[in-house]
Amino acid sequence: MESLASTGLLWLDLLLKVVAVVGFFLVVPLVAGYIEHKGLAHMQDRLGPMEAMPHGVGQLIADGIKFIQKEDIIPDAADRWVFALAPGVALVPAIVILTVVPLGPGVFAENLDVGIFFALAVSSVSVIGLLMAGWASANKYSLMGGLRAAAQLIAYELPLVLGAAAVVLQAETLSLVGIVEQQFAFTAFGIPVPYAVPHAIGLALFFVAALAELNRPPFDMPIADSELIAGHMTEYTGLRYAFFMLTEYAGMVVLAALATVLFLGGWYIWPGIAYPAGWPVWLTAIVATGVSVGKIMTLVFLMVWLRATFPRLREDQLQRMSWLVMIPLGLFNIIVIAIAKVVA
Amino acid sequence: MTETTDAMLSQPGGANVLPGPPGESMLVEVRGEGELSTQDMTLNIGPQHPATHGVLRIVIDLDGERIARATPVIGYMHRGFEKLAEARDYRQIIALVNRHDWLSSFCNEMGVVLAVERMMELEVPERADWIRVLMCEWTRILNHLMFVGSFGLELGAITPVFFAFREREDIQHLMESATGGRLHFTYNRVGGLKEDLPRGFLAASEQMVRNVRMRAQEYRDLLQGNEIFIARTRDVGVLDPQTAVSYGVTGPPLHATGVGEDSRVTEPYSKYGSINVPVPVGTNGDSYDRFMILVDRIDASLDIIEQVLGSIPSGPVNVKLPKVVKAPEGAIYVRTENPLGQGGYYLVSDGRKNPWRLKMRTPSFNNIAMVPHLLEGALLSDMIAVLGSVFFVVGDVDR
Numbered sequence: 001m002e003s004l005a006s007t008g009l010l011w012l013d014l015l016l017k018v019v020a021v022v023g024f025f026l027v028v029p030l031v032a033g034y035i036e037h038k039g040l041a042h043m044q045d046r047l048g049p050m051e052a053m054p055h056g057v058g059q060l061i062a063d064g065i066k067f068i069q070k071e072d073i074i075p076d077a078a079d080r081w082v083f084a085l086a087p088g089v090a091l092v093p094a095i096v097i098l099t100v101v102p103l104g105p106g107v108f109a110e111n112l113d114v115g116i117f118f119a120l121a122v123s124s125v126s127v128i129g130l131l132m133a134g135w136a137s138a139n140k141y142s143l144m145g146g147l148r149a150a151a152q153l154i155a156y157e158l159p160l161v162l163g164a165a166a167v168v169l170q171a172e173t174l175s176l177v178g179i180v181e182q183q184f185a186f187t188a189f190g191i192p193v194p195y196a197v198p199h200a201i202g203l204a205l206f207f208v209a210a211l212a213e214l215n216r217p218p219f220d221m222p223i224a225d226s227e228l229i230a231g232h233m234t235e236y237t238g239l240r241y242a243f244f245m246l247t248e249y250a251g252m253v254v255l256a257a258l259a260t261v262l263f264l265g266g267w268y269i270w271p272g273i274a275y276p277a278g279w280p281v282w283l284t285a286i287v288a289t290g291v292s293v294g295k296i297m298t299l300v301f302l303m304v305w306l307r308a309t310f311p312r313l314r315e316d317q318l319q320r321m322s323w324l325v326m327i328p329l330g331l332f333n334i335i336v337i338a339i340a341k342v343v344a
Numbered sequence: 345m346t347e348t349t350d351a352m353l354s355q356p357g358g359a360n361v362l363p364g365p366p367g368e369s370m371l372v373e374v375r376g377e378g379e380l381s382t383q384d385m386t387l388n389i390g391p392q393h394p395a396t397h398g399v400l401r402i403v404i405d406l407d408g409e410r411i412a413r414a415t416p417v418i419g420y421m422h423r424g425f426e427k428l429a430e431a432r433d434y435r436q437i438i439a440l441v442n443r444h445d446w447l448s449s450f451c452n453e454m455g456v457v458l459a460v461e462r463m464m465e466l467e468v469p470e471r472a473d474w475i476r477v478l479m480c481e482w483t484r485i486l487n488h489l490m491f492v493g494s495f496g497l498e499l500g501a502i503t504p505v506f507f508a509f510r511e512r513e514d515i516q517h518l519m520e521s522a523t524g525g526r527l528h529f530t531y532n533r534v535g536g537l538k539e540d541l542p543r544g545f546l547a548a549s550e551q552m553v554r555n556v557r558m559r560a561q562e563y564r565d566l567l568q569g570n571e572i573f574i575a576r577t578r579d580v581g582v583l584d585p586q587t588a589v590s591y592g593v594t595g596p597p598l599h600a601t602g603v604g605e606d607s608r609v610t611e612p613y614s615k616y617g618s619i620n621v622p623v624p625v626g627t628n629g630d631s632y633d634r635f636m637i638l639v640d641r642i643d644a645s646l647d648i649i650e651q652v653l654g655s656i657p658s659g660p661v662n663v664k665l666p667k668v669v670k671a672p673e674g675a676i677y678v679r680t681e682n683p684l685g686q687g688g689y690y691l692v693s694d695g696r697k698n699p700w701r702l703k704m705r706t707p708s709f710n711n712i713a714m715v716p717h718l719l720e721g722a723l724l725s726d727m728i729a730v731l732g733s734v735f736f737v738v739g740d741v742d743r
Contacts, residue, residue: 010357044506140387144409144724209641218572226395226498311572312500314725315409 090129102287145231162330180266192272398738536662595685
């Protein structure tokens with residue numbers, strides 16, 4: 001399948017794709033942030049932002065403008081270049097992953113043959129940014145936050161990959177577009193279902209590991225505000241701090257999008273139910289993208305819900321959970337899927 | 345620095361230099377085959393830190409994430425209340441003592457007022473005495489709600505605190521209607537109260553008891569059975585009864601160890617002798633027990649309020665006193681059960697209008713003293729679970 005932004009002119013293609021990806025990247029995380037603001041507020045019996053535009057819709061834009069105006073402070077003892085670069089290093093992987101995530105038929109920048117491999121590989125680059133920030137800040141809290149983040153990533157990258165590997169095994173392709181198409185044709189005992197049904201364990205592993213990788217509660221010990229102030233972000237101000245916040249929300253969107261593609265049927269409402277063939281391409285693309293974004297936002301809402309409900313785990317408990325529960329479970333899942341695949 | 349580095353590097357088996365944080369390298373001693381003996385890192389938690397709610401400073405020696413030694417450094421909030429009290433008359437002191445522990449203001453007032461009244465051998469009107477008990481218990485609930493909320497918040501559960509503040513707000517409205525204050529009530533006077541309760545206060549109290557009882561269940565639902573909450577607090581910061589007693593720990597942390605010492609029961613003051621005071625006690629003395637005791641104590645206080653509401657007689661709330669109150673020469677020690685533990689007020693008077701010495705024994709001071717004992721060998725994350733469940737107010741520590 002070709003991207004919709006294929007005109008045959010290389011530079012025009014590139015421009016269109018960059019604009020689309022960056023546009024998506026700048027808008028959708030804000031929606032996720034708004035869901036978090038309002039969702040948390042209503043769960044906690046309060047209103048949340050209400051002042052910036054009706055119902056506080058513009059709160060995050062206002063926040064962004066505020067961050068731009070703030071002084072960019074670099075501590076004297078900090079390693080200037082590393083300190084200044086870190087937010088960028090943390091942020092860029094999220095954009096890069098977006099280039100391979102398909103939101104609809106043709107609504108993607110690139111259809112890589114090794115899409116899922118590429119996405120997971122790039123996603124782990126972002127921790128280098130956190131480590132850089134933790135180390136360069138010359139602050140003990142930052143350092144501990146950075147180290148915790150790195151330890152957490154190593155522990156949770158495995159369940160994440162294992163959850164995704166089972167899907168790859170099932171779909172017989174690494175391409176994200178291919179996985180969606182395979183999933184569309186998938187039936188369990190003759191009933192069309194998304195991979196979430198046979199891969200319930202995989203989905204759970206993927207989702208939990210994604211939370212841990214994003215440092216989202218209940219796995220937010222790298223930035224545990226009551227222990228480490230803000231972990232690796234302690235010394236950051238202004239726009240650089242905003243970059244870290246954006247990384248978190250963009251990461252939520254990106255990993256929710258990957259989960260949607262891998263487990264929830266991607267841009268199709270339900271496997272087996274195709275969009276009417278008579279629809280023009282642009283209409284199908286818009287509706288399909290809407291369905292994708294809807295699924296993504298549902299997962300984002302779930303992340304917010306967990307944040308409102310659970311306290312934070314302890315670092316050692318988190319490691320134990322990964323190595324002793326989730327990784328064995330992930331391996332078990334792969335074995336089961338492999339046997340089912342061969343038998344079927 | 346480079347010279348030393350080179351010298352050290354060239355020294356076989358000697359100290360080596362690892363690149364440390366920018367500007368300062370880290371000296372390490374290399375032993376055997378590439379084995380590093382690590383250095384403990386000293387971390388200053390506070391005086392400005394989210395976990396110490398106030399200006400407590402804890403110097404922690406960290407070995408990785410494990411705490412080797414923790415030393416609380418207090419005094420950042422010392423405001424000299426005891427000395428100041430020597431220059432104020434008894435009417436003014438009431439407004440002073442409700443400020444060191446801003447979360448148990450009414451109970452603090454009680455201690456001083458009781459001390460002066462006992463020295464003067466004053467008989468307080470029945471109604472005033474009952475209302476004092478009522479107000480004490482509302483203050484206790486306000487205090488406990490605060491800590492129930494903040495403990496969850498420190499562990500990363502951000503929702504309970506909003507629920508707790510919803511109730512706090514309602515109760516504060518109620519208290520405001522009677523006393524005019526939301527935090528520092530200053531409702532006590534030597535010989536009684538400032539003024540009588542406003543009309544409808546008792547009916548509103550009754551309604552509020554029902555509300556809070558119903559909503560207290562929400563904290564239990566959110567935290568009591570929560571797997572992560574249990575994992576974070578069970579067997580964390582375990583305090584045994586002997587250690588607790590030897591440190592002079594009182595209040596909820598003591599009750600959590602199973603010792604039910606409560607001066608409302610063992611040495612009843614005001615009207616506590618004529619009502620049934622339930623004292624919930626725990627078994628393990630860990631953070632989980634300390635927290636659950638706090639929630640149970642909210643219920644216990646509601647029980648007391650219900651008993652009080654049924655027995656408030658009508659009558660005056662104050663006795664006629666001369667314009668300048670003077671305590672007779674002598675000394676007295678009064679114990680009260682404040683929300684955070686036992687409050688002691690040692691009042692020495694030389695017969696003038698201000699005390700010669702007013703020594704306050706505050707529960708937070710003694711409770712914070714056991715923190716090094718609890719933190720030794722714990723993880724940094726446990727520090728939060730321990731500090732949050734010791735329940736202290738920094739103003740109460742430093743006075």
